[in-house]
Amino acid sequence: MTDPTLQMYLLAFMVVTTWLMVFWSQFRKMISVKLETRNIEDVARYNRLKRIGGWYWAIFSVFGIMTVIYAIAPDLYFLFLPLDMFHHPVINTMGLLILKISVVWIVIAQLDIDKELYKYSRNIQSLSAMELVNYTERKLLSGMLVLFVGYFTTITNIIGLLLVIVGFVIHTRVFSSKATAPC
Numbered sequence: 001m002t003d004p005t006l007q008m009y010l011l012a013f014m015v016v017t018t019w020l021m022v023f024w025s026q027f028r029k030m031i032s033v034k035l036e037t038r039n040i041e042d043v044a045r046y047n048r049l050k051r052i053g054g055w056y057w058a059i060f061s062v063f064g065i066m067t068v069i070y071a072i073a074p075d076l077y078f079l080f081l082p083l084d085m086f087h088h089p090v091i092n093t094m095g096l097l098i099l100k101i102s103v104v105w106i107v108i109a110q111l112d113i114d115k116e117l118y119k120y121s122r123n124i125q126s127l128s129a130m131e132l133v134n135y136t137e138r139k140l141l142s143g144m145l146v147l148f149v150g151y152f153t154t155i156t157n158i159i160g161l162l163l164v165i166v167g168f169v170i171h172t173r174v175f176s177s178k179a180t181a182p183c
Contacts, residue, residue, distance in 0.1 A: 003092070006154070006155075007070060009096065010071055010151075010154060010155065011067060011071035011072070013096075013099055014067040014068070016103070017147065018060075018064060020103070020106065020107065021060075021106065053137075053141060055166075055167075056144045056170075059148060059163045059166065059167055060144065060147070060148075062163055063151045063160070066080055066151070066155065066157070066159065066160065067151065067155070070155050080157040080158065080159040080160065081157050081159060082157040082158075083156045083157055083158065086156035087156065091153060091154075091156070092153075094153055095150050095152070095153030095155075096154055097150075098146060098149055098153055099147065099151065099154065100150075101146065101150070102143055102144075102147035102149075105139075105142070106140060106143040106144065108139075108143075109137075109139040109143050112136040113136045113137060113140060116135075116136050138175060141171065142171070145167050145171055148160075148163060149164055
């Protein structure tokens with residue numbers, strides 16, 4: 001049971017979100033930032049953030065495939081083991097609201113990352129610039145986790161539930177350790 005309006009809205013939302021994250025990162029590559037850190041823990045923490053970002057991109061890609069199938073080929077959507085009892089306009093609307101909040105969160109996090117990378121590239125060493133870059137990248141990854149919850153709430157299925165659980169486990173393991181706590 002699919003709603004054509006919801007299908008097109010989710011497809012458009014996925015395109016906009018992908019565009020936002022992919023092209024923003026491409027733009028950021030034009031900013032030259034040298035990872036000049038004196039502390040090996042900072043480098044390890046930065047590499048850990050890059051790994052979790054990779055996992056989140058994989059989860060985001062599966063949600064993207066799921067959204068495309070839901071919107072364009074709904075006959076194949078059964079592959080994701082849908083939970084039709086949760087396909088209700090109120091639940092779908094809550095999911096869309098969560099998606100909108102996550103996009104605002106991601107945009108704000110991207111702007112913060114750009115600001116901190118600019119400071120770091122200018123060798124502004126007050127308040128440990130690398131630590132601030134790490135903190136703002138964690139905000140971006142938290143926004144992506146909210147995005148996953150929004151997609152799961154909007155088009156509820158077993159695979160989406162598993163992806164959200166994996167995202168929470170990765171997020172909790174990485175960000176609950178003392179080595180990544182902000183100063």
